[in-house]
Amino acid sequence: MQREDIKRQILTILEDSFxxxxxxxxxxxxxxxxxxxxxxxxxxxxIEKILGFSLTRAEKEKAMTIRTINxxxxxxxxxxSEHSR
Amino acid sequence: xxxxVVITECSAITPIGYAKDDIIKSxxxxxxxxxxxxxxxxxxxxxxxxxxxxVDYPIAYDFKRLYRKTMGPVAFYACxxxxxxxxxxxxxxxxxxxxxxxxAFGSTHGSPSIxxxxxxxxxxxxKSEFSSIGAVDYLKSMVHTTAVNITRMFGITGRxxxxxxxxxxxxxxxxxxxxxxxxxxxxxxxxxxxxxxxTTAVAVxxxxxxxxxxxxxxxxxxxxxxxxxxxxxxxxxxxxAVLLEEYESAKKRGANILAEVIGFACNNNxxxxxxxxxxxxxxxxRLALEEAGIxxxxxxxxSAHATATKMGxxxxxxxxxxxYGDSPLITGLKxxxxxxxxxxxxxELILTMYMMESGFIAPTLNLESVDERCGxxxxxxxxxxxxxxxxxxxxxxxxxxxxxxxxxxxxxxx
Numbered sequence: 001m002q003r004e005d006i007k008r009q010i011l012t013i014l015e016d017s018f019x020x021x022x023x024x025x026x027x028x029x030x031x032x033x034x035x036x037x038x039x040x041x042x043x044x045x046x047i048e049k050i051l052g053f054s055l056t057r058a059e060k061e062k063a064m065t066i067r068t069i070n071x072x073x074x075x076x077x078x079x080x081s082e083h084s085r
Numbered sequence: 086x087x088x089x090v091v092i093t094e095c096s097a098i099t100p101i102g103y104a105k106d107d108i109i110k111s112x113x114x115x116x117x118x119x120x121x122x123x124x125x126x127x128x129x130x131x132x133x134x135x136x137x138x139x140v141d142y143p144i145a146y147d148f149k150r151l152y153r154k155t156m157g158p159v160a161f162y163a164c165x166x167x168x169x170x171x172x173x174x175x176x177x178x179x180x181x182x183x184x185x186x187x188x189a190f191g192s193t194h195g196s197p198s199i200x201x202x203x204x205x206x207x208x209x210x211x212k213s214e215f216s217s218i219g220a221v222d223y224l225k226s227m228v229h230t231t232a233v234n235i236t237r238m239f240g241i242t243g244r245x246x247x248x249x250x251x252x253x254x255x256x257x258x259x260x261x262x263x264x265x266x267x268x269x270x271x272x273x274x275x276x277x278x279x280x281x282x283x284t285t286a287v288a289v290x291x292x293x294x295x296x297x298x299x300x301x302x303x304x305x306x307x308x309x310x311x312x313x314x315x316x317x318x319x320x321x322x323x324x325x326a327v328l329l330e331e332y333e334s335a336k337k338r339g340a341n342i343l344a345e346v347i348g349f350a351c352n353n354n355x356x357x358x359x360x361x362x363x364x365x366x367x368x369x370x371r372l373a374l375e376e377a378g379i380x381x382x383x384x385x386x387x388s389a390h391a392t393a394t395k396m397g398x399x400x401x402x403x404x405x406x407x408x409y410g411d412s413p414l415i416t417g418l419k420x421x422x423x424x425x426x427x428x429x430x431x432x433e434l435i436l437t438m439y440m441m442e443s444g445f446i447a448p449t450l451n452l453e454s455v456d457e458r459c460g461x462x463x464x465x466x467x468x469x470x471x472x473x474x475x476x477x478x479x480x481x482x483x484x485x486x487x488x489x490x491x492x493x494x495x496x497x498x499x
Contacts, residue, residue: 018150019149019150034151038154038155038220038221038224039154041220042154042219042220042221045219
């Protein structure tokens with residue numbers, strides 16, 4: 001899975017489901033888009049669909065440090081690469 | 086410390102309209118909000134009662150996703166009527182978030198449609214690897230979802246009371262809110278209740294043989310409170326909210342006083358959870374008069390609970406006759422829209438205030454031939470132009486809970 005492809009999917013989700021307006025890759029999700037803990041849990045469900053497998057509890061907890069869209073993309077890349085080993 | 090408590094704003098979403106003028110028009114022209122039961126793809130085929138008090142007009146919600154994401158349909162109703170009263174009241178955000186404004190709001194059991202969605206996940210998608218209960222499903226469906234979605238949307242930091250006592254949900258909300266302000270715990274309260282379109286409630290009453298089934302092809306002819314040909318209740322949906330304020334501060338800020346809450350009583354039958362109880366109901370009505378410090382003959386109008394069940398209406402008539410005799414006008418407002426469950430107390434109080442303000446009392450719809458067992462009280466049989474000074478709104482719930490609210494016409498409050 002290419003980063004560009006992941007980015008396209010995540011931006012679509014953030015714009016369509018989370019109603020982000022003009023999301024920037026380094027925007028602070030909470031401060032600039034009102035993204036909260038409820039949204040984080042909902043987004044993890046969407047990320048599981050992109051990845052095609054369920055995240056473990058430990059993997060989900062790692063996601064709680066995410067602050068930007070770039071962080072989301074890094075997170076997905078790392079998890080995907082760990083699972084492909 | 087005992088303080089006077091007034092109602093300064095109200096809003097209702099009902100099967101007979103949302104705007105005040107639409108509701109008054111329906112009451113004056115005898116227009117029913119009872120419609121055919123909609124197919125829900127689950128229970129409808131098993132239910133004998135095919136009628137429902139339906140909100141079938143569009144409501145232009147304008148809630149940001151930030152707020153929408155924790156709201157089921159019942160919270161949409163609740164937040165909309167709360168938004169209406171706050172917008173009209175013009176209270177400062179400083180006061181709204183001061184901790185001196187609280188919320189007393191409830192529903193029968195949160196959001197049944199969201200609960201249904203959760204159960205579908207349980208039973209249908211177990212094989213799906215990625216499905217889970219959404220993070221927000223609990224927030225949308227929990228029993229205090231209406232109250233706390235209101236606090237969230239407007240930044241309200243005062244007390245939260247989330248009554249959930251079926252048909253007395255919102256009358257309790259208003260009564261408990263009144264007590265909060267009266268005894269100085271809060272300076273103002275947003276009070277009310279809401280319930281969404283829900284076939285589960287219909288199925289429950291249907292199985293108890295308490296739902297109307299004889300007018301499935303003529304929905305507007307049922308329910309028929311106090312009528313010989315009544316055959317049970319009709320479940321409905323809607324919401325009602327009122328703003329209660331301490332009298333002196335409301336007067337000081339120049340608020341329009343719609344009514345004063347002068348008395349509230351709430352008790353329990355202490356026994357059977359379903360059957361109406363003459364002693365319990367009579368006691369409630371008397372306690373409310375006592376609390377208000379008024380005599381029975383000062384009450385001009387009684388909004389009866391009047392669900393149109395066979396025994397409920399008879400027992401209620403007996404209780405009204407025992408307390409009030411045949412003096413006040415009696416109307417069963419559910420005849421226009423069915424039983425809006427957790428919302429009914431608030432909606433019936435708001436409709437009573439609309440009628441008080443407009444100088445009329447609407448008749449009980451579909452009351453063509455009074456059941457002789459209900460004949461000892463003064464039924465409103467036709468649209469009546471009359472000044473109402475004091476009105477009683479009474480509601481009784483499964484679980485044996487009874488409430489009575491007494492209000493005085495705002496034009497007479499000084």
